[in-house]
Amino acid sequence: MKHLEGMEHICNILFGSLHHCVVIVDEQGIITFMNERYYEFLGTSASRAVGRHVTEVIENTRMHLVVASGEAEKANMQYIRGNYMIADRVPLYNNGYIIGALGLVMFRDRKEWAEMNQHIKTLMLELESYQKKVEQLNGTSYSLHDALSVSPEMEEVKRNVRKVASSDVSVLLRGETGTGKELFAQGLHKLSERSMKPFVKVNCAAIPGDLLESELFGYEEGAFTGAKKGGKPGKFQLADQGTIFLDEIGDMPLNTQVKILRVLQEGEIEPLGAQGPRQLDVRVVAATNQPLEQLMETQQFREDLYYRINVISFTIPALRNRPEDIPLLSKFMLQKVTKRLGKRITAFDQQVLDRFLNYSWPGNVRELENTIEASVHLAEGETIQLSDLPERMADKRAAGGEWETKPLKQVLAEAEKQAIVQALKEANGEKREACALLGIGKSSLYNKIMKYGLD
Structure with a gap:
């Protein structure tokens, strides 16, 4: 952040000896300053933190989101290294333009914080339990x-x-x-x-x-x-x-x-x-x-x-109109699907992410999630490769090199068929085991096998 370059000395004077953890990022979300208290808490150093994107250094951070929105966040709960912290985040302006953000993580001595953190954890567990009961009663499962x-x-x-x-x-x-x-x-x-x-x-x-x-x-x-x-x-x-x-x-x-x-x-x-x-x-x-x-x-x-x-x-904007959200959504969905299916797949090959960014996503976020689930079923290694993607993601028009857009019903059917083929392959044809892999009932599997002519 050019507006904050050369101010490291001033920042050290202001925040260096502060008891709380302080971080400053530029307009791109890149860390430009952290005080010693934060380095100590995270187990890192200036050489390993400054110059990197804040999401690579601080888990569950929202500093980059504050820069993007321009709105401060007060007394926000943040889970860092096994502890719940209380964080304040404020955007930094210069001549009406956002030039970065400052974050302050607040806690006192470690013993006092450990007692407070244990109390917060207990309350959070109780809150989670009550929230599940409320969701069952009122029929909701999502929040903003x-x-x-x-x-x-x-x-x-x-x-x-x-x-x-x-x-x-x-x-x-x-x-x-x-x-x-x-x-x-x-x-x-x-x-x-x-x-x-x-x-x-x-x-x-x-x-x-x-x-x-x-x-x-x-x-x-x-x-x-x-x-x-x-x-x-x-x-x-x-x-x-x-x-x-x-x-x-x-x-x-x-x-x-x-x-x-x-x-x-x-x-x-x-x-x-x-x-x-x-x-x-x-x-x-x-x-x-x-x-x-x-x-x-x-x-x-x-x-x-x-x-x-x-x-x-x-x-609500279509996914193709907000491509910057695709990597974030893809990572979240991969973690969600692999956890449910019990498969160890940790990342996407860069070519896959590039393909995602160049695809039109007619089915939007729902299609992205279905695509990732199908790819997880098809993947053999720990990284999803281009060859693991559904067939529609590899199709190109003869002219222009653009990927073909198909009706959502056809897209979902292709993904479902490929998932069933892969599950039967992994189960060596054992339909009971394939049902377990797919998370569906036996009659449902037989119906789909007949539907797609896989018998």
Whole structure:
């Protein structure tokens, strides 16, 4: 960082004898200064730390993210070398431009910190236990922290989501298939005052139109032939006091759109066969990968409903538009998949990462994860090579040298087929062992073998 070069002497005067750990990075996230206290704690030195990216020296650091966002982080928990630390991080500005960031890790003498750290660990374990119970009760498994990113576009979306999470305003999430709209919907819910109440998802495209109304609003006993004794609560009733997530709302039939509008306007529903309306308190978060404005022009989507759900709208960027996130996501997904499958694969060959960066990712983050899982099944060494990638990643167009974009259904089918072939190969044809490797049931495996003609 040219603005901070030559200031090492001043930094040493200011922070050299400070009891806390101090680190300074430049606008690229490169370490330019650390005090002796931090070197001692990390077991490193200036010659091994200064000049390297902060993520290579300090585990679980967020210094580079503070530089990217320009927003300070106060009293943030950080896990370093088996200990929970309390860290402050602030961006550094010069003439209105970010030139780096300063981080301060605070603790007192080691004995006092060890006692405090043990207490924090106990509390964190209790919190994790309670969080799992809450997730089971309210139907959420993601938070905004799961939307890993360093790209300015994605960080901006996350900042804005945090701003509106505490309100009850209706939110419309836009984005291509696989960008993570449900993750953001769950993140909104977890950050809201309704976080301890239910989060209920409805896939409007997956439920037949003639059943959608009863699924959403429920029915009373005897409402129609075959109705359950005692009736059945609808999704809106199940989400009372909480959040309902209407995924693929562009596929909702017009007659159902009218009733959704009533819920938003009046805060009430009327189950099939009911004598009158029932009051509800539900926050609505909708999502679509379709241009609703065009659907309104063709009378396929109600204009009044559009303005009700589109009070605040967020567009989640496609993966191809934030390539700087691909290495971060790839590393995280590799660790996640190998841990689940019990395989020791630690890295990607650089050619693989280059291929990832040059691929268009029509299925976005979901396709990236499926690609990595298929590659893990196919890989024989500890590093994923080009030869381990699904076939579509090797296909090139005759002209221009660009990789061919295929429909997501075809992409997923190819990855699934390759994973099954590799599992059967590793299991020497033993289908029971192949089921264990794939994490699926025996009947499911046989169906897929027949589907892909592998018998």
